[in-house]
Amino acid sequence: MKNMKPYPTEDELPPITMVNEVDFSAHYSYADYMRFEFEERLEIIKGRIFKMSPTPSRIHQGVLTNIFGPIYSILRGKPCHVYTAPFDVRLAKKTKSDKEIFTVVQPDIVVVCDQDKLDKRGCIGAPDIVVEILSPGNCKKELINKYEVYEEAGVKEYWIVSPVYKTFFRYILDDQGKFQSTKLLTEGEEVTTPILPGFKLILEEVFQD
Known part of the structure; x- marks a missing residue:
C-alpha cells in the first residue's frame, strides 16, 4: 500500500470549470469559492451557495x-x-x-x-x-x-x-x-x-x- 497516492488536500483539489459541477446542497467555504472558474456569479451565505441574478437591467x-x-x-x-x-x-x-x-x-x-x-x-x-x-x-x-x-x-x-x-x-x-x-x-x-x-x-x- 506504500505506492497508493494520497487523497488530494483541499489546496490540491482541481478547479471547478462549469457551474453544473457545483453541488448546491453542499457546504462551501471561500477556499472552495476560489476554485470556481466559470462566468456565472455565485455567492456563499453561511456555507450555502446562491446564484446571483442574471445580467442587471x-x-x-x-x-x-x-x-x-x-x-x-x-x-x-x-x-x-x-x-x-x-x-x-x-x-x-x-x-x-x-x-x-x-x-x-x-x-x-x-x-x-x-x-x-x-x-x-x-x-x-x-x-x-x-x-x-x-x-x-x-x-x-x-x-x-x-x-x-x-x-x-x-x-x-x-x-x-x-x-x-x-x-x-x-x-x-x-x-x-x-x-x-x-x-x-x-x-x-x-x-x-x-x-x-x-x-x-x-x-x-x-x-x-
Missing part, C-alpha cells in the same frame, strides 16, 4: 450609477473607499483563513473606511455601508439572508433600494449590534449619513430614468 445599472456617483464624489481624497460589484466581501467569523470563511457576497456598492480590511481580493470584514439594489428574483435573499449576515458581521448601514417601487430603505446598526430601521423613503426625499459627512443623496435623481 439597464434601470438597475442606472440606479447604481446614480448612487455610486455622489458617494465617489464626496470620498475623493478621503480615506474611505467605494466599490461596485463584482467585488468580493468576505465576512469572516473566527479566523481569516479561506477554509474558515463561509460567507462571500458581492453587494452592488460597498463603502469601506478601514483600509486594513482591503486586500488584493476585495474586503475581508464588514464594510461601513452596504448597498443592495433589488432585482426580480433576488428580493428574498437580500431581505432575509443578507440582512442576517450583515447584522452579525457589524455592517454599520445597510441600504436596500428598489428601482421598481422607487423606494429606499436603510438599516442602521445600534450600540447593541442590532439593525434599527429608518422610515421608508422615496422620490422627493433625501438621504444623509454620519459615515459620509456632507453627503446628500437626492432620491428623485437616483430614480430618474
Whole structure:
C-alpha cells in the first residue's frame, strides 16, 4: 500500500470549470469559492451557495450609477473607499483563513473606511455601508439572508433600494449590534449619513430614468 497516492488536500483539489459541477446542497467555504472558474456569479451565505441574478437591467445599472456617483464624489481624497460589484466581501467569523470563511457576497456598492480590511481580493470584514439594489428574483435573499449576515458581521448601514417601487430603505446598526430601521423613503426625499459627512443623496435623481 506504500505506492497508493494520497487523497488530494483541499489546496490540491482541481478547479471547478462549469457551474453544473457545483453541488448546491453542499457546504462551501471561500477556499472552495476560489476554485470556481466559470462566468456565472455565485455567492456563499453561511456555507450555502446562491446564484446571483442574471445580467442587471439597464434601470438597475442606472440606479447604481446614480448612487455610486455622489458617494465617489464626496470620498475623493478621503480615506474611505467605494466599490461596485463584482467585488468580493468576505465576512469572516473566527479566523481569516479561506477554509474558515463561509460567507462571500458581492453587494452592488460597498463603502469601506478601514483600509486594513482591503486586500488584493476585495474586503475581508464588514464594510461601513452596504448597498443592495433589488432585482426580480433576488428580493428574498437580500431581505432575509443578507440582512442576517450583515447584522452579525457589524455592517454599520445597510441600504436596500428598489428601482421598481422607487423606494429606499436603510438599516442602521445600534450600540447593541442590532439593525434599527429608518422610515421608508422615496422620490422627493433625501438621504444623509454620519459615515459620509456632507453627503446628500437626492432620491428623485437616483430614480430618474
